[in-house]
Amino acid sequence: MSEQIPTRMQAVVVHGPEDYRLEEVDVPVPGPGEMLLEVRAVGVCASDLKxxxxxxxxxxxxxxxxxxxRGRIPGHEFVGDVVRGDQAALERHGVQLGDRVVCEQIVPCEECRYCRRGQYWMCGPHDIFGFKSFDGAMAQYLLVPARARVHRVSKELAPHHAAFAEPLSCALHAVERGGxxxxxxxxxxxxGPIGxxxxxxxxxKNPRLLIALDLDDDKLELGRRCGADVVINVAREDAVARVRELTEGYGADVYLEGTGHPSAVGQGLNLLRKLGTYVEYSVFGSDVTVDWTIISDDKELDVLGAHLGPYCWPAAIKMLEDGKVPVDDICTHQxxxxxFQQALDLVADTSGSSVKVSILPNG
Structure with missing residues (x-):
């Protein structure tokens, strides 16, 4: 924890598409019920890039x-140390000054229909760190509003490893949706990080067979180390045909899409068996067109979306703290x-060696 907090800080500020600038701005001052974090790491994801x-x-x-x-500081995958906060804030979040914490991306309103029903991740106003209403963590300090959802994380984890709790929680929610x-x-x-x-x-979940698809052999090997039984390079093999070979011609039971590439959608619909389940967890940069007859008349598929990581953060943090995630291999660049521009470029370079890219705002 810093002994003295400055009044000014460095931050990346959004001015428009492809117009992000490093600027000096005021360090936010927490009000009643709010906390101030000294940012230790912030991950850069595909949604940031898009x-x-x-x-x-x-x-x-x-x-x-x-x-x-415009004028917002980006960055929603972050970890930081609590350096300021009144007693109400500390008690609300169950933390103390000096604790290391991660925050869920969404800051729920607690008042809309979804929040009242416990479906806070689909909150109507949908305020999210780094995009809407609240500044994100591509800065030296970050303000945590009273309504934020905060989770403590061990300081024994490297900061860029702890920040991986965000994409991991998102992925776990999609897995839960798959049943x-x-x-x-x-x-x-x-x-990639979500996949x-x-x-x-x-x-x-210990399924009978777990298959991972990608275009890159190194990433497929990483998928194997994460638990895949079979890996398929879709640049060299017909994934649909290979999956059918492995399933007596029927197809897969569950397909989890984590690429955000339009071709992966049709691929999934085609390699699923009848009455299979398709789960989409991606941010697409363009519209996707598919033959919806596959979903209905051909196979009667269950097609499900997944958004954010509700109720999965404790599990994600436990997996990281228990050493069940090969974070040294996943978190490749800091x-x-x-x-920050280099970080964005690394994420954009799909032919490169980067998997998870992080920014360390305070060194």
């Missing part, structure tokens, strides 16, 4: 309103705050 490049989901078009605000049973053949599309989390989570 926002940076101006995807309509974030900046809006004729069909949807803007989701990201995996012991007899299932499960296919995970993608061995590897899907493999890790699905492995905990850079300083001044090199």
């Amino acid at each position: 926002c940076y490049h101006g995807a309509a989901k974030f900046w809006g078009d004729q069909d949807r309103p803007p989701y990201v605000e 995996i049973t012991f007899e299932d053949v499960v296919v995970v599309a993608g061995c 590897l989390g899907l493999v890790l989570g699905a492995r905990q 850079v300083g705050l001044a090199d």
Whole structure:
């Protein structure tokens, strides 16, 4: 914990698509019920990149309103140390000054229909760190509002490893949506950060066979280390045909999509058996077109979405603290705050060696 908190800090500020700038801004001052974190690490994910490049989901078009605000500090996968907060804030979140914590991405309103029903991750106003209403963690300090959902994490974890709790919790929620049973053949599309989390989570469900798909042999090997029984390089093999070979011609029981690539959608629909389950966990940069007859008349599939990581954060943190996640292999690149553009470029370079890229704002 810092002994003295400055009044000014370095932060990345969003001015528009492909216009993110490192600036000096005021360190936020927590009000009643709020806390101040000294940011230790913030992960950069595909949604950050798609926002940076101006995807309509974030900046809006004729069909949807803007989701990201200009002047906002990005960064929603973060870990930090509590350096300020009144007694009400500390008691509310069950923490003390000096504790290391992670926060869920969404800051629920606690008042809308969804929040009242315990479905806080689908909160109506949908305020999220780094995108809407609250600044994110690509900065030296971050304000934690009273309504935030906070979880303590061990300081024995490296900060960039602890920050992986966010994508891992998201993946675990998608796995839960899949309703995996012991007899299932499960296919995970993608061995990036979310895909590897899907493999890790699905492995905990102990399905009969767990298959991982990707275009990169190194990432497939990492998928194997995360628990996949079989890996398939879709650049060299027909994944649909291979899965059918492994399932007496029927197809997989559950397909978990974690690539955000349009081709992975049709692939999943085709390799599932009749009455199978498709779970989508991705942010797409463009619209996807598929033959919906496959979903209905051909196979009567269950097609499910998954959003954020509700009620999965404790499990994700426990997996990290118990050493069940090969974080040294997953968290491949760390850079300083001044090199935020390099971090974005590393995430964009799908042919490179990066898996999880993190920014360490305070060194």
